[in-house]
Amino acid sequence: MSTPFEQLNTPALLLDVPRMQRNIERLQARMNRLNVRLRPHVKTSKCLPVIERQLAAGASGVTVSTLKEAEHCFAAGIRDVLYAVAMAPGRLPQALALQNRGCRLAVLTDSVQGAQAIVDFARAQGAQFEVWIEVDSDGHRSGLPAAAPALLEVATLLHQGGMAIAGVLTHAGSSYELSEPLALQRLAEQERRECVLAAERLRAAGLPCPGVSIGSTPTALSAQNLDGVTEVRAGVYVFFDLVMLNVGVCQPEDLALSVLATVIGHQLDKGWVITDAGWMAMSRDRGTQRQQRDFAYGQVCTAAGEWIEGALLHSANQEHGIVTVAGVENRLLLERFPVGHRLRITPNHACATGAQFPFYSAVNAQGEVEQWGRLYGW
Amino acid sequence: MSTPFEQLNTPALLLDVPRMQRNIERLQARMNRLNVRLRPHVKTSKCLPVIERQLAAGASGVTVSTLKEAEHCFAAGIRDVLYAVAMAPGRLPQALALQNRGCRLAVLTDSVQGAQAIVDFARAQGAQFEVWIEVDSDGHRSGLPAAAPALLEVATLLHQGGMAIAGVLTHAGSSYELSEPLALQRLAEQERRECVLAAERLRAAGLPCPGVSIGSTPTALSAQNLDGVTEVRAGVYVFFDLVMLNVGVCQPEDLALSVLATVIGHQLDKGWVITDAGWMAMSRDRGTQRQQRDFAYGQVCTAAGEWIEGALLHSANQEHGIVTVAGVENRLLLERFPVGHRLRITPNHACATGAQFPFYSAVNAQGEVEQWGRLYGW
Numbered sequence: 001m002s003t004p005f006e007q008l009n010t011p012a013l014l015l016d017v018p019r020m021q022r023n024i025e026r027l028q029a030r031m032n033r034l035n036v037r038l039r040p041h042v043k044t045s046k047c048l049p050v051i052e053r054q055l056a057a058g059a060s061g062v063t064v065s066t067l068k069e070a071e072h073c074f075a076a077g078i079r080d081v082l083y084a085v086a087m088a089p090g091r092l093p094q095a096l097a098l099q100n101r102g103c104r105l106a107v108l109t110d111s112v113q114g115a116q117a118i119v120d121f122a123r124a125q126g127a128q129f130e131v132w133i134e135v136d137s138d139g140h141r142s143g144l145p146a147a148a149p150a151l152l153e154v155a156t157l158l159h160q161g162g163m164a165i166a167g168v169l170t171h172a173g174s175s176y177e178l179s180e181p182l183a184l185q186r187l188a189e190q191e192r193r194e195c196v197l198a199a200e201r202l203r204a205a206g207l208p209c210p211g212v213s214i215g216s217t218p219t220a221l222s223a224q225n226l227d228g229v230t231e232v233r234a235g236v237y238v239f240f241d242l243v244m245l246n247v248g249v250c251q252p253e254d255l256a257l258s259v260l261a262t263v264i265g266h267q268l269d270k271g272w273v274i275t276d277a278g279w280m281a282m283s284r285d286r287g288t289q290r291q292q293r294d295f296a297y298g299q300v301c302t303a304a305g306e307w308i309e310g311a312l313l314h315s316a317n318q319e320h321g322i323v324t325v326a327g328v329e330n331r332l333l334l335e336r337f338p339v340g341h342r343l344r345i346t347p348n349h350a351c352a353t354g355a356q357f358p359f360y361s362a363v364n365a366q367g368e369v370e371q372w373g374r375l376y377g378w
Numbered sequence: 379m380s381t382p383f384e385q386l387n388t389p390a391l392l393l394d395v396p397r398m399q400r401n402i403e404r405l406q407a408r409m410n411r412l413n414v415r416l417r418p419h420v421k422t423s424k425c426l427p428v429i430e431r432q433l434a435a436g437a438s439g440v441t442v443s444t445l446k447e448a449e450h451c452f453a454a455g456i457r458d459v460l461y462a463v464a465m466a467p468g469r470l471p472q473a474l475a476l477q478n479r480g481c482r483l484a485v486l487t488d489s490v491q492g493a494q495a496i497v498d499f500a501r502a503q504g505a506q507f508e509v510w511i512e513v514d515s516d517g518h519r520s521g522l523p524a525a526a527p528a529l530l531e532v533a534t535l536l537h538q539g540g541m542a543i544a545g546v547l548t549h550a551g552s553s554y555e556l557s558e559p560l561a562l563q564r565l566a567e568q569e570r571r572e573c574v575l576a577a578e579r580l581r582a583a584g585l586p587c588p589g590v591s592i593g594s595t596p597t598a599l600s601a602q603n604l605d606g607v608t609e610v611r612a613g614v615y616v617f618f619d620l621v622m623l624n625v626g627v628c629q630p631e632d633l634a635l636s637v638l639a640t641v642i643g644h645q646l647d648k649g650w651v652i653t654d655a656g657w658m659a660m661s662r663d664r665g666t667q668r669q670q671r672d673f674a675y676g677q678v679c680t681a682a683g684e685w686i687e688g689a690l691l692h693s694a695n696q697e698h699g700i701v702t703v704a705g706v707e708n709r710l711l712l713e714r715f716p717v718g719h720r721l722r723i724t725p726n727h728a729c730a731t732g733a734q735f736p737f738y739s740a741v742n743a744q745g746e747v748e749q750w751g752r753l754y755g756w
């Protein structure tokens with residue numbers, strides 16, 4: 001289904017397909033040079049036409065954040081799926097059903113309780129799961145430290161319980177808090193080193209550990225060497241966003257996702273241009289708030305995508321977004337941004353903004369627009 | 379479709395139907411006493427079974443924030459619809475089509491540019507719109523001040539252009555920033571007074587102004603007298619949330635919406651219990667951050683809904699939510715909240731959290747669970 005750009009209903013989630021394609025090729029080429037597989041995290045796009053382009057460019061399988069994403073990918077013929085959130089016991093029947101239908105679904109755990117639940121369920125069902133063990137490489141969120149006694153305990157429990165240990169996996173999520181290339185390189189090296197160390201501990205204990213999976217967009221784009229790593233996972237690199245711009249791993253011309261909005265009013269005394277892109281469209285994500293440059297709810301661009309310096313989506317209600325434009329006299333706003341005028345707003349966080357929309361308006365190099373559906377819910 | 383509570387997939391959006399019913403009846407009874415119509419804002423629930431209960435309790439028509447909500451309500455037989463976001467010219471054809479199908483759809487404007495676009499389009503189509511004029515009663519967002527010359531200019535333009543002026547409308551959104559009953563009563567009176575004043579200015583100029591529409595949940599629940607007002611709009615009162623709790627217009631036992639989550643891991647050293655309700659489930663809304671009590675990403679309760687004092691959803695990633703529990707020794711967390719354990723999390727902002735889910739798991743007085751669909755997108 002193709003809609004002329006001028007007739008798009010707003011707010012619309014615009015995806016610049018040529019930019020996305022460049023982003024896909026850039027990281028894939030980097031991973032090829034570093035001699036590791038790339039397993040993109042599809043939680044960013046939740047969109048098959050995007051995932052298909054990642055696979056066509058050379059990606060090996062996908063990473064998912066929900067079993068619904070796994071089901072969706074598998075239904076489209078993608079068999080190699082890593083569910084990279086620690087397994088809840090209640091989801092094991094769904095995982096097994098997927099596996100029984102032919103999906104190579106690997107699951108994740110970082111605890112004795114979690115591993116025990118997997119083993120108990122698998123035994124009761126006469127089944128086997130491929131299980132990754134999560135390693136904490138930066139104190140950011142989940143996982144077991146590489147040196148923790150529990151790492152071997154979990155691995156032994158899984159191995160003796162008849163599970164196939166897929167390997168060790170980590171995500172240096174604290175990379176989002178950095179902005180200096182050297183600091184990013186150091187964290188990427190730490191992520192690699194800690195995960196490889198965990199793998200070596202398993203192997204030294206006589207346990208299998210074929211895979212070493214690491215990754216985040218900032219570290220994937222900063223790592224100088226990935227010795228010992230077998231695959232890298234990254235998600236937001238496919239679109240990039242203002243948070244990644246602040247981290248320093250992309251340029252404004254790489255930002256592939258934006259929200260098309262329409263001006264619906266003004267408060268000239270206050271210098272406000274009111275649009276129909278509020279938080280329902282942008283999400284409430286304020287990821288740039290604590291970064292070096294705070295973009296409020298987003299950077300405002302022309303409908304054609306040119307950055308308007310000093311124009312920000314200053315605040316947001318459900319279906320109202322208030323734009324302020326530094327350096328433009330208030331009385332000129334009415335003429336420059338009249339009611340009905342369209343603007344494009346680049347989001348802080350592509351994963352969060354994308355989730356607010358049922359579909360992308362994917363714009364190709366010729367300016368043609370197609371609807372690409374997005375997965376929603378759990 | 380009924381799912382046993384114990385088998386609900388998580389994260390799930392739980393709706394306590396008896397609490398919701400009490401909330402509906404409480405505001406309706408108040409509006410009846412104050413002798414005004416209640417026109418609920420359905421942007422909070424975006425859910426027909428909820429809206430039907432509001433209408434059954436005595437509500438007169440609905441308020442919507444998007445034309446998609448209008449279409450959805452009209453398809454279910456609801457004919458009296460107020461679209462309470464300033465009309466974008468590009469949406470006029472859709473509004474006219476709805477009207478031509480028999481919907482009594484009223485639209486809104488607060489500018490000469492907006493009013494002119496409505497008049498021009500209607501004239502070209504040989505049509506007429508029922509138009510509300512938005513009044514700014516508290517400097518919060520959009521609307522024309524009651525005393526502004528432009529108020530009469532817009533009204534005259536609409537009237538001479540052949541439109542039916544429905545009345546004047548305001549929303550004292552700054553009520554969300556208050557927490558003292560007297561301050562709320564004062565703002566409610568200001569909202570009433572300014573909107574009535576705007577109506578009187580129109581009438582004194584010989585212009586029609588049958589309707590005076592005001593409202594927000596905090597002012598609707600605080601107003602002592604609504605003389606001159608014909609209808610009140612309010613949305614979040616149907617579910618309430620932690621922001622409203624801080625404002626002081628509900629009690630914990632009124633909170634009808636929550637997210638059911640499952641524990642998926644721990645970081646005992648840090649006192650973290652990790653759940654599968656991250657920001658994708660809760661939204662990024664941090665509405666209580668600047669209020670008297672900051673609930674982080676939500677108040678943690680038992681699966682049965684009992685408030686666990688000191689337990690907060692401290693931080694959130696896409697599919698990970700980190701719970702901290704003040705006053706409980708870290709080592710006890712593993713026993714008290716083991717992997718697989720379920721918790722219920724009350725959100726900051728019901729409108730934002732609801733939007734993250736395709737459906738409600740509506741729990742009735744008998745504990746039975748039904749799926750109630752939610753509208754999504756534009």
